[in-house]
Amino acid sequence: MGLLTTLRKQKLKDREMRILMLGLDNAGKTSIVRALLHKDVREVTPTLGFAISSVPYESYTLNIWDVGGQLSLRPFWRNYYEKTDALIWVVDATALNRLSDCRAELDAVVSDDRLTGAGLLVLVNKIDAVVRTSIVATVRKALNIDKITNHTCNIIPCSAYSGENLELALSWTVDEVKQRLYMFG
Ligand code: G3D
Numbered sequence: 001m002g003l004l005t006t007l008r009k010q011k012l013k014d015r016e017m018r019i020l021m022l023g024l025d026n027a028g029k030t031s032i033v034r035a036l037l038h039k040d041v042r043e044v045t046p047t048l049g050f051a052i053s054s055v056p057y058e059s060y061t062l063n064i065w066d067v068g069g070q071l072s073l074r075p076f077w078r079n080y081y082e083k084t085d086a087l088i089w090v091v092d093a094t095a096l097n098r099l100s101d102c103r104a105e106l107d108a109v110v111s112d113d114r115l116t117g118a119g120l121l122v123l124v125n126k127i128d129a130v131v132r133t134s135i136v137a138t139v140r141k142a143l144n145i146d147k148i149t150n151h152t153c154n155i156i157p158c159s160a161y162s163g164e165n166l167e168l169a170l171s172w173t174v175d176e177v178k179q180r181l182y183m184f185g
Contacts, residue, residue: 011085016061017177018083020118022109023090024102025069028125031160032090033066036170041160049073050080057170064088074105081114085177086121088169091139093126093157099142110148119176120151123169128159152176 011017021029031041036055047068055062065080067073089106092098110120124139136157140146145153154172158165 011181015059016063017085017174019062019064019086019088019173020080020084020115021064021066021088021090022077022105023069024092024095024098024105025071026095027069027090027092028160029066029069029090032123032125032158032166033064035160035163035166036064046070055170057174060174062170062174077109078112078114081112084115084118086119086173087115087151088173089120089122091122091124091143093124093130093135093139096138096142099139103143106143110151116150117180118151119173119180120148120153121169121173121176122153122155124155124157125160127157127164128162132157152180 021033023029025046030044030047030051033051033053033055034041034044037053047066050065050067053064053066055064065084067077067080087109089109091102106122109115122139122143122145124136127135136155140155145155154176156165156169156172158169160166
């Protein structure tokens with residue numbers, strides 16, 4: 001059994017997954033984490049560095065790394081890539097004028113070798129505040145999601161405020177990681 005396979009099996013045995021949550025500032029990353037922890041989502045303050053939260057899901061512990069998305073913090077994102085099992089990229093559905101900036105940042109992140117293999121879930125957050133028709137298609141196209149070939153991708157609309165689709169987001173993420181780890185088992 002190769003070292004990589006052994007490490008992957010150990011990871012599954014430990015039942016912990018490392019999830020990196022990134023996106024532009026103000027997308028709603030911290031709010032989503034708070035919603036997952038059943039905390040008041042109206043009480044967020046900007047994440048100046050990073051915060052790690054442990055979210056129980058099924059029999060797993062998801063260690064979610066919420067890293068600040070301000071321009072000045074983005075060069076530090078790469079310091080968090082190592083050992084990431086899944087990347088959750090959060091998009092602000094109310095800030096479509098920032099999609100080109102968002103795409104440039106996402107392109108740089110997904111092409112980094114240290115994230116190779118990690119599943120990619122794009123969450124289109126704040127759908128409680130927009131007209132829903134075609135929002136997912138718009139974001140999918142603007143971010144060129146269909147051109148990302150080195151990650152298994154999915155895109156889901158959600159709302160940290162209402163909690164809509166957050167359960168679905170977790171279940172997709174966990175299933176993707178499980179499938180990949182077992183595939184190499
Ligand atoms: P960030 O961690 O990505 O920087 P935050 O984003 O979680 O700090 O959220 C940024 C702002 O978006 C906050 O508003 C927050 O309340 C709001 N927000 C987060 N999620 C949602 C959502 O699902 N729906 C709506 N309508 N707003 C959301 P403020 O006013 O504090 O800047």
